[in-house]
Amino acid sequence: MRRRLYEPEHEQYRSTVREFVEREVVPHQARWEAERMVDRSTWLAAGRQGVIGLAVPEEHGGSGVDDIRYRSVVIEELARVGAASLNSGFGLQDDITLPYLMDLATPEQKKRWLPGLAAGELIGAIAMTEPGAGSDLQGIRTTAVRDGSDWVLNGAKTFITxxxxxxxxxxxxxxxxxxxxxxxxxxxVERGMPGFTRGRKLEKMGLHAQDTAELFFDDVRVPDRNLLGTEGRGFLHLMERLPRERLGITLQALYGAQAVLSWTVAYTKERTAFGKPLAQFQNTQFELADMKTETDVLQAYVDASMLALNDGELSAVEAAQGKLATTEAQRRIVDRCVQLFGGYGYMMEYPVTRAYIDARVQTIYGGTSEVMRTIIARDLTGMR
Incomplete structure (x- = not known):
């Protein structure tokens, strides 16, 4: 079945992205994993080549192309080489930070922040999760108290990409x-504001090259001009943008699973046991066939979701269904592929091993699978 999602211009863009990945990503991945950080120069190179910030309006340094299919190409190309950490970092910038600023920022705020984000000179983050409040955003305890023309922030955040x-x-x-x-x-909150400090870089199971940290706010004075959107409507602002955020995670999950499957097909055709390639054994063939079928069927749903988002019609429930289905599939598929690699699937020099530990968080962040099921079930039954 031929995929009909991409137009010729998207495939032309893929050539640019693939060249960026081969030059700026592949040679550095092992070092990033060891250093637990992606080079700042990589962000700048991504900005120069339009790999990030493509949706930023031209007057602010971007191309003004807000078509999720271009982001899909970037995610797919990074997944192809197993760059899950960078995919997560770029996703936080382009699928979360930028949409908030483009939708909610004042003209003055856009002029201040968008050019730097489009160029890779500024890196964005969003701080929702707290030590005592994860998926339940109504449990947030970080406070903002108005003091004249400023707001004074106090609190702590954790697990911040x-x-x-x-x-x-x-x-x-x-x-x-x-x-x-x-x-x-x-x-x-901007870097250097008094009272804003970063805690330790958290030691995670996977995504080692992606910096995740604790953030602390001790009487941080934030000028009123840094209020984003409408006072008191923060929860609504978050809910309105969750479909875009969850679709980004959905794409990372699906393309991550497809990449691991492609590596596994190649491995089973080369690796022999009992005198013949693993790919000739019926069990291997059945496993590969099941995984290929599942990812192709999911691809059709995800492609439709991208077109719906472009048309402004992707609902929160549809986005939750996509995230639930693809992240749970990724978890199962990567586990099965590790099994087909055998003992080598447990060795860190094989990308399937890193993919295994990188994939585990996908069913947790951006809303756990349990939260996704709750959203879907409440819509289905009308019961809360």
Whole structure:
């Protein structure tokens, strides 16, 4: 069945992205894993080649092309070489930070921040999760208290992607202690603001090259001009942009699974046991056939989701279904591929091993699988 998602211009863009990946990513991955950080120069190179920030309007240094299919090409090409950490970092920038700023920022804020983000000179992050509040955003305790023309922020965040490298952090804080879900607001905290500090770079199971950190806010004075969107509507702002965020994770999961499957097909055709290639054994063939069928069927749903997002029609429930299906499939498929690699699947020099530990977080961040099931079930039954 021929895939009909991409137009010729997307495939032309793929050539640019693939050249970037081969030159700026592949030679450095092992070092990034060891150093637990991606080079800043990689972000700058991505900005120069339009690998990030493509959707930023031309007047602010981008190309003004807000078509998720271009992001899909980038995610696919990074997944092809197993660059899950960089995929996560770029995804945080392009699928989360930039949409918030392009949709909610004032003209003055856009002029201040968008050019740097498009160029890779500024790295963005969003700080939602707290030590005591994960998927339950209404449990957020970080406070923002108005003091004249400023807001004073106090609290702590954890598990923040791009936490060490970030220059701009969109912080979710409680601006009205009695407001419930209507008491949250978004603030952009900039590097160097007094009282804003970063804790340790967290030691994670996987995604070693992607910096994840704790963030602390001790009487951080944030000027009113750094309020993002409307005061008290932070929760609504978050909910409105979750479909885009979850579709980004969906793409990373699907393309990650497809990449691992391609590596496994090649390995089973080369590796022999009992005098013949593993790919000739019926069990291997059945496993590969099942995984290929599952990823191809999921691809059709994901392609339709991308077109729906472009048309402004992807619902929160549809995005939740995509994230649930693809991340759970990725977890199963990568595990089965490790099994087909045998003992070599347990060795870190094989990319399938890194993919195994990198993939585990996919069913957790961006909303756990359990939260996705709750969203879907409530829509289905009408019961809460």
């Amino acid at each position: 791009n936490g060490i490298a970030s220059d701009l952090v969109i912080v979710v804080a409680r601006s009205d202690p009695e407001g419930g879900s209507r008491g949250l607001s978004l603030f952009v």
